[in-house]
Amino acid sequence: DTEVTQTPKHLVMGMTNKKSLKCEQHMGHRAMYWYKQKAKKPPELMFVYSYEKLSINESVPSRFSPECPNSSLLNLHLHALQPEDSALYLCASSQGLLGLLSYNEQFFGPGTRLTVL
Amino acid sequence: TQLLEQSPQFLSIQEGKNLTVYCNSSSVFSSLQWYRQEPGEGPVLLVTVVTGGEVKKLKRLTFQFGDARKDSSLHITAAQPGDTGLYLCAGYSGGGADGLTFGKGTHLIIQP
Numbered sequence: 001d002t003e004v005t006q007t008p009k010h011l012v013m014g015m016t017n018k019k020s021l022k023c024e025q026h027m028g029h030r031a032m033y034w035y036k037q038k039a040k041k042p043p044e045l046m047f048v049y050s051y052e053k054l055s056i057n058e059s060v061p062s063r064f065s066p067e068c069p070n071s072s073l074l075n076l077h078l079h080a081l082q083p084e085d086s087a088l089y090l091c092a093s094s095q096g097l098l099g100l101l102s103y104n105e106q107f108f109g110p111g112t113r114l115t116v117l
Numbered sequence: 118t119q120l121l122e123q124s125p126q127f128l129s130i131q132e133g134k135n136l137t138v139y140c141n142s143s144s145v146f147s148s149l150q151w152y153r154q155e156p157g158e159g160p161v162l163l164v165t166v167v168t169g170g171e172v173k174k175l176k177r178l179t180f181q182f183g184d185a186r187k188d189s190s191l192h193i194t195a196a197q198p199g200d201t202g203l204y205l206c207a208g209y210s211g212g213g214a215d216g217l218t219f220g221k222g223t224h225l226i227i228q229p
Contacts, residue, residue, distance in 0.1 A: 004159075033216060040224070042205055043160070045216030056216065090159050104209040105150065106217060108159035 004109035023074040023091030031096025123220030140206035147211035
């Protein structure tokens with residue numbers, strides 16, 4: 001099973017709303033990632049969790065708050081977003097064995113299409 | 118900052134033709150992955166190449182990793198309309214859990 005699931009599929013929110021994106025994988029992967037993708041652009045890395053600890057934060061504004069409750073789940077909490085934050089938010093996972101893997105094969109979920117009004 | 122230059126960015130060809138997409142960098146990667154993405158969906162992993170000079174085949178798709186592990190190519194034989202999509206190459210530099218460096222993608226349209 002190489003499936004990463006994401007909910008919701010679509011989300012429309014106002015700039016004062018608080019919402020959360022959810023991601024789940026059952027492949028036993030220990031690294032999980034959030035990427036942001038604008039139309040016709042490649043994905044841009046936001047956060048990396050390795051063994052449930054935040055290991056990389058690519059200077060993302062604090063209105064995005066990641067959380068990794070356990071090794072299978074990854075959340076992205078959203079608060080006071082701006083219209084320019086509208087994008088496809090992608091979750092990915094990989095085996096994440098630190099220093100032991102030379103290829104870090106990442107599997108992506110279907111994404112959440114976020115629209116901020 | 119590592120960069121992956123992917124070309125062409127856009128390609129529209131007739132069904133049955135062959136095509137090649139290139140991914141080049143001045144940096145060495147531990148591995149390089151190719152993804153295909155449909156509009157509004159997440160990227161789907163096609164292949165991972167790890168060894169310099171490696172060639173992998175997936176039906177009509179042939180992937181090659183350069184000897185120096187700085188470049189890669191994707192060749193499609195007898196393209197079909199179902200091959201239409203965004204093709205992304207992504208490099209991994211090694212060191213455990215880390216993000217991928219993506220090329221800008223190739224938007225491929227196969228006309229019936």
